[in-house]
Amino acid sequence: MTEVQFHFNVPDRLLYACRLLRKALRSGASGVAVSAPSATLSRLDRTLWTFDPQEFIPHLLVRENQPVPKRLQRTPIWLVERAEQGGHHPVLVHLGDEPAQGFESFSRLIEIVSTDPEERDAARARWRHYAGRGYELQRFDVGAS
Incomplete structure (x- = not known):
């Protein structure tokens, strides 16, 4: 069963996602997919390119209905x-x-939730969705660390 984690009280979702993806790469993770609306993905793509001038975080922006070329399929972050x-x-x-x-096909799902009241309300609905399907949820308060 998929492990579901909520990371709450994140000041900036995109920067937090960049740090999380960098940490995954450094730890040797075999790969991470990031799902979001197209506009958010475009902003994340730009942020990943500028996040750390000393380090490259290899990633691939996969567009709807476009197959991933075989030479790019081993890119660790999609x-x-x-x-x-x-x-x-x-x-x-x-x-x-x-x-x-489609989260059920992943070993782990990480939900990133900012301090924005609307995002928090949407996160509460997602929490209820996953809990209502029997998933055990883990909560990490990023603001407390």
């Missing part, structure tokens, strides 16, 4: 609109407002 586009990656980081459709 930015996708729908979770099922995440290919073979074991971890899904979700930045959308609605529950991640």
